[in-house]
Amino acid sequence: MKLTILGCHSATPRINTNPTSQVLEIKNHMFLIDCGEGTQVELRRNKVKFSRIKHIFISHLHGDHYFGLIGLVNTFSLLTRETELHIYAPKGLKELIALQMKLSKSWTNYPLIFHELESKSSELIYEDDKVEVHTIPLKHRIYTNGFLFKEKENERKLDINLVNEANIDIAYYRKLKQGFDVVNEDGVLISNDKVTKDAIPAKSYAFCSDTAYNEEVIPIIKDCTLLYHESTFLEKNENLCKPTRHSTAKQAATIAKKANVNTLILGHYSTRYNDYNEFKIEAETVFNNVHLAKDGKVFNFD
């Protein structure tokens, strides 16, 4: 699992700061999460192959989270993409993209499939044999979802020497990986744990931006490997959280602690601050394993 931060700043794009966008590599998927203005250029800068992006998840329809999307959709067309593109986003985005296409008298030459979100409860929005994606309802000024990306349980690992010694036919390997005991060539039942090792633990990533402090996310993101939680403000400006429905670094850390996540990444910094290290220091008063998002930074969890 690998997370690349394309942009992690709030409000407006500037010369050296980009609005929200991330790429999550998980089980051979390349999921794009949010798509602020300039995302297509940041994808190029970070050498992300456009063709590998097949799923885009948009948290909400504030400009700093999606104004780069139409440009990306358009560029995919100019590059004669043929692969399907799935967009998971709040209801309304499809109408908007359709209107933009109509005004330019064009449509994509690849299938563009919208999955419009409007539920206020967490829902499973993507699933295959390796990964699940669930929404995380957030509290913001407009309808907003975070996203929980979960690897499915990995298979147990065969200890091939012990398997051979135990004289087990190859036809049973799959059963062994799935955790079953099997009968060997001599008719003896072999206990699974004698010939296999524990699976690599499944990883998970929770993206929570933008949101006010909201304990309702805790059961959804419980025990996840990595949490990105917005921290627009420092505690000294907590008074700004209520009208804007954003969080402080300390509040983000409190959610991380209560949800028992392994690692916390902070981002979506307000432009009023110069020293982002203050966010880390503030969060570390509550939670130990805190990292700061930075445009172009890669977090590797393999």
Add this chain to the structure above:
Amino acid sequence: MKLTILGCHSATPRINTNPTSQVLEIKNHMFLIDCGEGTQVELRRNKVKFSRIKHIFISHLHGDHYFGLIGLVNTFSLLTRETELHIYAPKGLKELIALQMKLSKSWTNYPLIFHELESKSSELIYEDDKVEVHTIPLKHRIYTNGFLFKEKENERKLDINLVNEANIDIAYYRKLKQGFDVVNEDGVLISNDKVTKDAIPAKSYAFCSDTAYNEEVIPIIKDCTLLYHESTFLEKNENLCKPTRHSTAKQAATIAKKANVNTLILGHYSTRYNDYNEFKIEAETVFNNVHLAKDGKVFNFD
């Protein structure tokens, strides 16, 4: 008159190339012409004060000419702008911006005034005591206008020594600047040309992008100081002009020559070319005073 190129490349924004956008400073105005994705960052990079932009002209609704507009409109709001913003653009843009605002449950805190264009003939779309702006109907795949920015005739210059010698009352200075003969303190009629010098010639700028070769623009842009004409292709790829309705460098130069303009700037280069100097060389086979647009380049005509 000063023209700053923010972006002059076709199709998609890339790491070092921006789609179309320009700022024209003329008679204390700061007109923004087209607004591809990333324009607000290029405005910052080129130190253009956001508050000085009061009029934005959009040629057509292909993404590389307007995808940065909604972000700019939004950023103006975040910066608590109060000054009116006028947008001159093909019909449809107002509906689109309104939908985007609706989806984010916001509206600008400054007056946003749309002037929707749909005429197929050249029309006067802006006028004050110093400047006029006219549309230049272009031939492209969708409804497209270029824009002609014209200074009004400047006033004649007083030769203050001669005026004093001629014993003319200050009350008549305005009449003199306007070219009239006046009566002096002694009751003698003073011929205007005895005490004034010719006015500085009025300048004009014609922006023609995107367009196929179109001689119908010639009477509109006749004798103008500066012409920016798209040259998406070189002559060796002229076969691409017809389906895409773009021009070659040679065609741009032919328009410049036939319209008897003073200076030609080329731009809107296709990404297929590496050496833009070939555009200049090709255009110079037809027209002498050719310059190449380049992102961040400033052309000064004072």
